[in-house]
Amino acid sequence: MTDRKDIDLATLRARLEERRAEILAHSSHSEDYRKPVELDQQAVGRLSRMDALQNQEMHLEQERRRAAELDRIEKTFKRMDKDEYGYCHNCGEPIDKKRLEFDPTTPLCIDCADRATHA
Numbered sequence: 001m002t003d004r005k006d007i008d009l010a011t012l013r014a015r016l017e018e019r020r021a022e023i024l025a026h027s028s029h030s031e032d033y034r035k036p037v038e039l040d041q042q043a044v045g046r047l048s049r050m051d052a053l054q055n056q057e058m059h060l061e062q063e064r065r066r067a068a069e070l071d072r073i074e075k076t077f078k079r080m081d082k083d084e085y086g087y088c089h090n091c092g093e094p095i096d097k098k099r100l101e102f103d104p105t106t107p108l109c110i111d112c113a114d115r116a117t118h119a
Contacts, residue, residue: 004086006097012104013080016073023066023073072105079107088112 079085086095088109095109108116 003083004094007086007100009080009085012100013077016076016104020070020073023070027063027066069105075107076105090116 076085086100087093088095089107090112091109093109093111095106099106099110106113
C-alpha cells in the first residue's frame with residue numbers, strides 16, 4: 001500500500017470505511033426531510049410552511065456536507081490504493097502521523113495547508 005511504516009494504514013482504512021457507512025446511513029435516513037415542501041397553505045399554515053422550508057434547507061446543507069466528506073473519503077481510498085497515501089499533494093513530503101490520525105482524509109502537510117489558508 002504505502003512505504004510509510006510509521007502509520008497503521010489498515011486501522012485508518014477501517015476508520016474511513018466505518019465513517020463512510022455512517023454517512024450513507026444518515027443520508028438515506030434523512031431523504032424524506034430533503035423532499036420538496038408542500039406549498040398549499042390550506043394543508044399547511046404559513047408559519048409551519050416556513051419552518052418546513054427552513055428545516056428542508058438545513059437537511060439539504062447537511063447532505064451537501066456529507067457528500068463532500070464522502071468525496072474526501074473516496075479520494076483517500078484512491079491515494080491508498082495508488083501508494084500515494086501519507087504524502088502531501090503539494091510538496092510530496094510525508095504528512096505527520098498525528099495529523100493523519102486526526103483526519104485520515106487530509107491531503108496536505110501542515111505547512112502546505114497553512115500556506116493554502118493564508119493565500
